[in-house]
Amino acid sequence: MTDKARDAILQRLRNRQPGFDTPSQRVAIETPSWPMEARIAQFKSMLESVRAEVHVVEPENWTDCLKTLVAEKQINNLLYAKQGPLAEAIEAAWGDTLLPELVCDERPVDEWKEEIFFQTDAAVTSARAAIAETGSLVLWPDAFEPRTWSLVPPVHFVIVDGEKLYNTFAEVVEAEQWARQMPTNALLVSGPSKSADIQQTLAYGVHGPTELIVILKASS
Amino acid sequence: MAEQKRYPAKPKKAYFFATCLVDLLYPEAGLAGMQLIRREGVEVIFPQDQTCCGQPAWNSGYRDEAREVALRQLACFTDNYPIVVPSGSCAGMMRHHYPEMFRERADQASIEAFSSRVYELTEFLVHVLKIELKDLGKPIKVALHTSCSARREMGVADEHEALLKQLSKVELMTQARKEECCGFGGTFAVKQPAISAEMVSDKANAIADTGADLLVSGDCGCLMNIGGHLDYRDAAIEHRHIASFIWERTHATEG
Amino acid sequence: MQQRVDFHSRIEQALGNPQLKASLRSAMDGLMANRKACFPDADALEALRLRGAQIRANALSKLPQLLLQLEQRCTQNGIRVHWAESVDEANGIVLGIMREHQAELLIKGKSMVSEEMDLNRFLEAQGIECLESDLGEYILQLAGEPPSHIVAPAIHKTRQDIARLFKEKFPDIPYSDDVDTLTRNARGILRKKFYAASAGLSGVNFAVAESGTLCLVENEGNGRMCTTVPPVHIAVTGIEKVVEKLAHVPPLLKLLTRSATGQHITTYFNMISGPRRTGEKDGPKEVHLVLLDNGRSRIYEDNELVNTLRCIRCGACMNHCPIYTRIGGHAYGTTIPGPIGSILEPQKAGLDNLGELPVASTLCGACAEVCPVRIPIPTLLNRLRYERIRSDHDGATHGQGSGRTRKEAAIWKAWSWLHRSPVRYRLALTLATRLRKILPLGLGPWTRVRKPPRIAAKNLHRRAREEGFNDR
Numbered sequence: 036m037t038d039k040a041r042d043a044i045l046q047r048l049r050n051r052q053p054g055f056d057t058p059s060q061r062v063a064i065e066t067p068s069w070p071m072e073a074r075i076a077q078f079k080s081m082l083e084s085v086r087a088e089v090h091v092v093e094p095e096n097w098t099d100c101l102k103t104l105v106a107e108k109q110i111n112n113l114l115y116a117k118q119g120p121l122a123e124a125i126e127a128a129w130g131d132t133l134l135p136e137l138v139c140d141e142r143p144v145d146e147w148k149e150e151i152f153f154q155t156d157a158a159v160t161s162a163r164a165a166i167a168e169t170g171s172l173v174l175w176p177d178a179f180e181p182r183t184w185s186l187v188p189p190v191h192f193v194i195v196d197g198e199k200l201y202n203t204f205a206e207v208v209e210a211e212q213w214a215r216q217m218p219t220n221a222l223l224v225s226g227p228s229k230s231a232d233i234q235q236t237l238a239y240g241v242h243g244p245t246e247l248i249v250i251l252k253a254s255s
Numbered sequence: 256m257a258e259q260k261r262y263p264a265k266p267k268k269a270y271f272f273a274t275c276l277v278d279l280l281y282p283e284a285g286l287a288g289m290q291l292i293r294r295e296g297v298e299v300i301f302p303q304d305q306t307c308c309g310q311p312a313w314n315s316g317y318r319d320e321a322r323e324v325a326l327r328q329l330a331c332f333t334d335n336y337p338i339v340v341p342s343g344s345c346a347g348m349m350r351h352h353y354p355e356m357f358r359e360r361a362d363q364a365s366i367e368a369f370s371s372r373v374y375e376l377t378e379f380l381v382h383v384l385k386i387e388l389k390d391l392g393k394p395i396k397v398a399l400h401t402s403c404s405a406r407r408e409m410g411v412a413d414e415h416e417a418l419l420k421q422l423s424k425v426e427l428m429t430q431a432r433k434e435e436c437c438g439f440g441g442t443f444a445v446k447q448p449a450i451s452a453e454m455v456s457d458k459a460n461a462i463a464d465t466g467a468d469l470l471v472s473g474d475c476g477c478l479m480n481i482g483g484h485l486d487y488r489d490a491a492i493e494h495r496h497i498a499s500f501i502w503e504r505t506h507a508t509e510g
Numbered sequence: 511m512q513q514r515v516d517f518h519s520r521i522e523q524a525l526g527n528p529q530l531k532a533s534l535r536s537a538m539d540g541l542m543a544n545r546k547a548c549f550p551d552a553d554a555l556e557a558l559r560l561r562g563a564q565i566r567a568n569a570l571s572k573l574p575q576l577l578l579q580l581e582q583r584c585t586q587n588g589i590r591v592h593w594a595e596s597v598d599e600a601n602g603i604v605l606g607i608m609r610e611h612q613a614e615l616l617i618k619g620k621s622m623v624s625e626e627m628d629l630n631r632f633l634e635a636q637g638i639e640c641l642e643s644d645l646g647e648y649i650l651q652l653a654g655e656p657p658s659h660i661v662a663p664a665i666h667k668t669r670q671d672i673a674r675l676f677k678e679k680f681p682d683i684p685y686s687d688d689v690d691t692l693t694r695n696a697r698g699i700l701r702k703k704f705y706a707a708s709a710g711l712s713g714v715n716f717a718v719a720e721s722g723t724l725c726l727v728e729n730e731g732n733g734r735m736c737t738t739v740p741p742v743h744i745a746v747t748g749i750e751k752v753v754e755k756l757a758h759v760p761p762l763l764k765l766l767t768r769s770a771t772g773q774h775i776t777t778y779f780n781m782i783s784g785p786r787r788t789g790e791k792d793g794p795k796e797v798h799l800v801l802l803d804n805g806r807s808r809i810y811e812d813n814e815l816v817n818t819l820r821c822i823r824c825g826a827c828m829n830h831c832p833i834y835t836r837i838g839g840h841a842y843g844t845t846i847p848g849p850i851g852s853i854l855e856p857q858k859a860g861l862d863n864l865g866e867l868p869v870a871s872t873l874c875g876a877c878a879e880v881c882p883v884r885i886p887i888p889t890l891l892n893r894l895r896y897e898r899i900r901s902d903h904d905g906a907t908h909g910q911g912s913g914r915t916r917k918e919a920a921i922w923k924a925w926s927w928l929h930r931s932p933v934r935y936r937l938a939l940t941l942a943t944r945l946r947k948i949l950p951l952g953l954g955p956w957t958r959v960r961k962p963p964r965i966a967a968k969n970l971h972r973r974a975r976e977e978g979f980n981d982r
Contacts, residue, residue, distance in 0.1 A: 168774070203760065222780055242701070435832050441873075
């Protein structure tokens with residue numbers, strides 16, 4: 036069925052009237068470009084406008100910030116990637132028994148779905164990059180920091196390096212040559228999960244995290 | 256979206272295209288438009304062979320019938336003078352749809368030359384004649400409804416406003432959702448009377464809420480619709496074509 | 511004819527519902543204001559819209575090549591590509607995949623193409639449960655209604671309507687009309703379903719040919735759930751949704767979210783380029799892409815009508831449409847309502863079925879003014895009006911000529927006869943002026959809510975002569 040359909044569809048598409056031209060006129064689109072300080076300010080204000088938290092910290096202080104936040108929010112357990120880019124720093128900083136239990140389950144998620152769906156309070160992941168214009172985090176989930184971690188637990192902490200803060204999405208796609216190397220899943224995350232489906236009233240935490248907390252590492 | 260149009264210097268002569276609604280129902284508006292142009296020192300020519308731009312048939316899908324009528328208009332305005340139209344809707348038809356109407360059918364260059372000579376009246380007064388108005392009337396509150404074609408097709412909403420703002424005793428009131436269509440839409444009002452009634456009633460409410468004494472519009476279709484509805488309600492709001500209004504307020508009557 | 515009757519009765523019904531009127535008005539006012547706030551610079555907006563139009567027109571101009579490229583890249587990435595000429599074929603493909611996995615629960619993200627397929631009803635008749643997970647769609651599924659807006663599907667309902675619906679369907683959950691509580695309750699119910707579902711379905715906002723990437727725009731996270739948690743992900747899309755390059759995505763995304771809801775970006779932008787790879791701990795093990803034609807290739811043949819297919823489904827045309835705002839989405843009786851629906855749906859279902867839709871417009875142009883890819887909607891409405899009544903059917907559009915009536919054609923013939931002759935026209939003018947006191951002007955529907963206009967004592971032809979305006 037599908038081959039027959041394929042051929043028939045393509046055949047019809049090739050039968051079109053001649054003379055349908057692509058508009059060739061070049062359009063110059065102004066793209067914003069901010070110096071770093073303003074870029075951070077833009078990033079922060081965009082995310083805060085959709086009720087995300089942004090903490091800008093000195094690079095060496097991010098674990099302190101994380102520790103303070105998990106304590107404040109009374110997180111009981113925190114999912115982290117034992118083999119991920121944040122592991123070393125997190126493990127070195129933990130140790131205090133008052134802090135939430137660090138959890139890392141390296142099995143496929145299907146095998147501990149119950150725990151991640153119903154028993155995990157929060158996850159911390161890295162971000163590949165960030166975008167100032169729209170206040171977005173660029174996530175490329177992988178074997179260590181799987182897709183569900185940024186989706187299923189009610190609170191998501193994201194650690195992002197200020198040096199990877201781009202102006203625009205277009206800039207990221209070009210600078211990182213995405214066309215050559217798309218991962219199975221690439222994500223822009225720009226706030227906690229939300230909906231306005233009931234009478235145009237915003238509600239947070241519909242299916243994804245209710246809280247998105249960003250720690251941006253930047254030297255002043 | 257209206258393209259950026261380059262305007263010529265003030266001409267010696269200009270054609271006037273009445274539009275069929277003005278001709279039959281609002282001749283004073285057409286006459287006021289012609290008098291305003293004449294007062295600026297331009298000779299106005301009114302070809303007696305003109306009828307209708309063809310829009311009613313065109314918008315109903317009767318393209319051949321529309322073309323037959325449009326062809327007659329092309330024959331009426333052959334000299335290289337501007338063609339001034341006291342309606343955004345009919346001007347839009349002649350400027351933007353004539354080239355489309357005759358695509359691959361007639362001499363495209365001559366159709367385009369014709370269309371580029373078409374001006375909506377307020378556009379012509381503001382940009383070509385650079386008219387300066389002296390208000391002789393009493394203070395009045397006025398609401399302006401700019402037709403959708405004047406606003407979007409011809410892009411002359413600002414020109415409508417600019418003229419009214421030149422009148423020192425006129426307080427221009429702004430109704431809520433002023434950009435929204437009044438529900439006329441030619442045959443739409445008859446084919447979808449219930450929706451049209453809802454739209455015109457909302458529009459009349461918005462205008463009444465401003466406390467305006469008078470409704471002004473540059474298009475007789477809208478005027479007939481909203482004004483007709485205001486009259487039906489016995490609302491104390493008069494309605495007038497923008498040309499009539501401007502002429503009445505700036506024309507010194509003897510005695 | 512049936513459709514005509516239905517359309518009119520649905521319009522009457524909508525207009526007679528004051529609560530619907532109030533809901534729509536406030537929702538549309540909000541959406542319009544949000545969009546406006548997102549595009550503060552008119553010139554920048556126009557440049558971006560032009561770019562959006564170019565990207566979509568470029569993709570359409572190369573559509574067959576791009577579809578082949580998309581198929582090739584997706585296949586290389588491990589996505590299985592299926593082609594369907596009709597809704598029946600597409601439904602059959604989805605059913606086949608479900609059967610292959612003995613899957614009993616399909617959890618769905620928002621997809622207008624699945625609405626077009628009437629997939630839920632089809633699969634449920636086959637004993638497969640389909641569950642909508644977008645909050646608005648879920649509410650409508652509970653209510654047994656189709657969406658009334660493509661972006662805000664339950665926009666016609668108040669929170670009290672929704673609260674009563676939840677109470678009726680879930681008597682154990684205490685009644686609440688608080689939006690946060692309602693949302694939390696839905697989260698709890700649906701979370702268990704995401705957990706249990708054996709397959710997830712989504713639509714596609716953009717399918718990128720060069721990389722074989724399926725892009726999804728959403729705020730809630732249900733789209734991510736559907737495409738991440740179940741072992742099988744099925745994406746359904748119309749063949750027109752392809753774009754050439756990844757670099758074309760950022761401008762379109764910007765236009766889409768800002769035009770739709772006035773958001774600078776949605777919470778999630780999800781780009782899927784394949785099933786889980788070896789070593790990855792989650793993500794679907796299989797990803798399927800169903801490419802649906804269902805009349806699109808026919809629209810594609812015409813150089814003017816093809817522009818219908820540029821649409822990126824933002825819904826801005828309906829948000830700004832004075833008619834949609836009065837009657838709501840359900841009155842249209844089509845999958846896609848509003849201005850874009852009024853050009854798209856009659857081309858698919860035939861002008862003999864939906865020919866009334868292009869007529870039901872004032873051609874005010876508000877839709878074209880905001881369309882992020884500059885679809886000339888009024889021009890296309892006008893074209894379809896012509897197709898509907900033309901007498902020389904060339905068969906290019908479904909239902910051509912079906913709306914032509916002898917009476918109407920005769921009226922326009924007479925109109926033309928009168929207006930193409932200056933002599934006849936002037937005679938008619940004089941006659942009308944003479945008889946102005948007794949002529950019945952604008953009787954019928956016009957005068958139901960309006961005073962009829964008055965014919966002037968002297969027409970302008972005469973006044974012009976009297977006032978000394980030259981004829982040439």
